[in-house]
Amino acid sequence: MRRLSLVLACALVAGLGIALLVAGRHDSAATGGTGLSVVGAYVPQPASPDVAAAYFTVRNNGGTAARLTGVRTDASHEAMMHRSDAGGGMQMVDSVTVPAHGSVAFARGGLHVMITNPRRLRQGDSVRLTLTFSGAAPITVTAPVTSVDYAPPGSG
Amino acid sequence: MRSSGGRWRVCRLAAPILAVLMVAVVSVAGCGTSRPAGAAAIISDPATRSPYRGTVLQVPLKEPDVRLTDTGGHTFDLRARTKGKLTLLYFGYTHCPDVCPTTMADLAATLRQLPAAQQARIAVVFVTSDPARDTPGVIRQWLDSFNASFIGLTGPFPVIQTAAKSVGVPIVAPVTKGNDYQVTHGAEVLAFDPTDQLAHVVYTSGTTSADYAHDLPVLLSGGAS
Numbered sequence: 001m002r003r004l005s006l007v008l009a010c011a012l013v014a015g016l017g018i019a020l021l022v023a024g025r026h027d028s029a030a031t032g033g034t035g036l037s038v039v040g041a042y043v044p045q046p047a048s049p050d051v052a053a054a055y056f057t058v059r060n061n062g063g064t065a066a067r068l069t070g071v072r073t074d075a076s077h078e079a080m081m082h083r084s085d086a087g088g089g090m091q092m093v094d095s096v097t098v099p100a101h102g103s104v105a106f107a108r109g110g111l112h113v114m115i116t117n118p119r120r121l122r123q124g125d126s127v128r129l130t131l132t133f134s135g136a137a138p139i140t141v142t143a144p145v146t147s148v149d150y151a152p153p154g155s156g
Numbered sequence: 157m158r159s160s161g162g163r164w165r166v167c168r169l170a171a172p173i174l175a176v177l178m179v180a181v182v183s184v185a186g187c188g189t190s191r192p193a194g195a196a197a198i199i200s201d202p203a204t205r206s207p208y209r210g211t212v213l214q215v216p217l218k219e220p221d222v223r224l225t226d227t228g229g230h231t232f233d234l235r236a237r238t239k240g241k242l243t244l245l246y247f248g249y250t251h252c253p254d255v256c257p258t259t260m261a262d263l264a265a266t267l268r269q270l271p272a273a274q275q276a277r278i279a280v281v282f283v284t285s286d287p288a289r290d291t292p293g294v295i296r297q298w299l300d301s302f303n304a305s306f307i308g309l310t311g312p313f314p315v316i317q318t319a320a321k322s323v324g325v326p327i328v329a330p331v332t333k334g335n336d337y338q339v340t341h342g343a344e345v346l347a348f349d350p351t352d353q354l355a356h357v358v359y360t361s362g363t364t365s366a367d368y369a370h371d372l373p374v375l376l377s378g379g380a381s
Contacts, residue, residue: 044257047301048294053253084255086361088326088343109361114253148301149261151365 034136035062036098038129041143043075043115044150045123052121054079054113054129054143055152057105060098067134068096068104071113074128078116084109095134108151121145207374208357209367210347216354217346219243220319224283224309227296232309234281234319235353241279242350242375247320247327247342249286250298255361256341257302263345264302266368277350277376280306285320285327286339287313323355347375 041056054073060066073079081093096111098104106112113129121127125145132138206212219235226232244263248256260282267275282299284290287310290298295308310316313329320327325342332338345363346355357375359368 044261045301047257047260047298048250051251051253053257082254084361086343088255088340088361090252090254108258109255112254148257149265151262151265 034066036060036066036133036136036139038131038139038141040152041129041141042146042150042152043121043127043143044146045148046118046121047148049120050117052076052115052118054115054127055106055108056129056131056141056143057103057107058096058098058131059103060100063100065100066098066136068098068131069094069134070132072130072132073113073115073118075118075121076115079113080116081106081111082114083111123147208371210357210359210363210371211344212357213355216352216356217323217358219245219348219353219355220322222311222315222319224311224315224319225292227292227299227308229292232307234309238279238281238348239353240350241277242372243279243281243348243353245281245283245323245346245348245355246344247283247285247316247325249284249339249341250290250294251286251339252341259345259361260299260302260306262363262365262368264306265365266372267303269365269369270372274373274376275305278372281309282306283309283316283319285316285341286330287311287316288330347371349375349378351378 037059039057039059041054043052043054046052052075054071058066058068068081071079071081081096082090083093084090093111096104104111115127118127123145127143127145128140129143130138130140219238221235223231223233246256246259246263248259250256260280263280267278267280270278280303282295284295290310292308292310295310299306299308317327317329320342323346325344325346327340327342330339343361345359347357347359348355357371359371
């Protein structure tokens with residue numbers, strides 16, 4: 001009897017774990033219905049009260065290239081896509097092409113969304129990001145506000 | 157809105173300085189870090205064994221002889237105050253959304269991994285390239301997000317620019333264009349040896365925390381000399 005309840009308890013814990021994993025995945029990825037999806041979105045807790053950055057990966061499982069035309073956020077009225085360059089500069093990016101059966105990473109030191117004058121963001125908060133595409137429905141994801149020094153596994 | 161015009165101006169300024177730097181580079185250790193496009197001119201020889209994952213300079217750079225103002229509002233003589241410490245120097249600005257906080261965050265994460273005795277022998281120095289907005293107080297608050305021991309310096313822009321230029325870091329005076337405020341930051345972290353106060357190794361903005369964690373103990377052990 002004790003063994004059975006132990007097995008049951010283990011099953012319950014495992015089931016809960018799977019449910020949480022599934023829920024987590026659901027939260028971090030959103031699909032646009034045209035083979036486009038956004039995964040791994042996060043916003044490091046900003047060190048400056050005046051500016052934050054958002055990072056994510058756009059995947060395109062479809063057979064035609066997609067064009068990301070902008071990103072909106074509930075954290076501020078001002079968000080724009082930028083690319084940092086190796087020479088210490090930064091430039092605005094009007095649109096980003098996501099190749100068919102490919103992906104584009106907005107990642108540290110490269111493409112990023114600059115959020116100007118964000119609301120107060122602290123680790124544990126979340127930020128909604130809405131990515132707009134040319135010829136495809138917008139995709140909204142919820143990005144967790146991470147620690148200031150969070151780096152995704154395997155990232156630069 | 158940002159225009160590419162500003163960027164090209166930066167590049168023009170950067171070109172001669174970078175060219176000198178690049179020629180001085182003797183080797184780049186294979187480290188699995190993808191090098192940014194701008195660093196493609198680095199003359200690398202994967203066969204050359206380097207103890208570092210950073211970029212080794214054949215002609216070392218002298219730590220800038222400059223007096224600036226620290227976040228307490230006091231004069232800070234860079235060479236005098238950092239002598240005896242492995243000094244990691246970076247030029248950036250606090251309103252920078254991506255590279256500057258990422259660089260500071262990676263250095264902070266790296267230091268946390270090191271024994272306290274090693275941490276105590278390292279000085280991380282952030283010099284603003286945007287002194288008009290980066291007051292000592294603003295810099296202090298920003299650096300405290302990463303590590304309260306990081307040193308923050310400001311001063312007249314021409315003084316900062318000259319110091320940056322002396323170590324091959326091209327920064328230009330912030331430019332206001334309409335609503336846009338354009339600033340540049342340094343592209344690398346320079347590591348000055350505790351003893352000779354020369355940078356034998358520099359780190360580009362793509363350097364990972366793991367790379368720093370690999371190199372800093374080697375630098376502390378005098379591996380560069």
